[in-house]
Amino acid sequence: MPQKRAAVGRPGTKSKASALAVRLQSFGPTAAQLRALEERLPTHPRVRKYLSKTRYRLLGTKLIEPSEDPKTRKPVAGTKYRTTFYDYTNNRSIIVSGDLRRPQSAEVEESASQPLPSAEEFEEAAQIAMGHSELASLVQQYELRPYPPMPPLLLDELPDGRIERTINVGLIPRTGMKGHEIVAVNMIRNTVTRFAPSERGRAPLTSAAHNPICGQAYSAQATTNSGGGSAWVTVKQGGATVWKFLLVRPSGSSGTNGSGVELRFVDTRGSACSTGHTFQF
16 A cells, blocks of 8 residues: 555645645555465465365455554564355365465365355355346346345255355345345355245345345445555644554454454554554444
8 A cells, every 4th residue: 555645724724734644654464465365375285275176266365463462562564364265066165374474384274164255255146146037027027136134144054964155145126125035045056045925024034124124225335355454544733743543444353254444553642542452433
């Protein structure tokens, strides 16, 4: 992330002393570096052993926080990562761990865990749902649009205890609620399950499709599951530092699944709010 400066003056004045200058300075691995890593990993000998001749998808990369207590240390850029692929051929997660400073250090493990879908995986599931023979005419009739419902995954166990990768897809009309339902798309078999009508509408037991319960309409904006792209933000006024903090994008935040924008190591007018404290938005 290149350094940037922006000056913001008060409306109607030309006083340089009152102008705010904002400076951004990249910190730690960038999103571009993580994308380059994700492009290389499938060719790594240890990773290729698991992914060769399979149908798989990259779900995302997460930087691993340094193990030191953040309240007592200076900020240290993390270089360790965890990248997750999903192998549809063998119905398993493939998790690759390593250090960006040592490209050949990758360690690979397989898991029965069901990680959250990436935006690209959800889009594929939505296309499968809207092309389903029973749903295609309803999509056209009610102008149904896909959206990611809660919960995002259907975790029903098979008789042998396995869980096949199945993504819930909501289909909601542009106006009103008629035609609204939630379907389950099995990514292993490329099949769609519609649920019987109930008091929750046509939806899994853990979801509801009978009314707009809460939240804003789905904006279909692009998101990422790869957590690079932190930056120091310094705000000055008249030569004096007003604010300085480390800005962390949502995909790199400390929440379980990316909680939101975080401000770390916040310092205001030379006085730390509390060293190492994190503010989430």
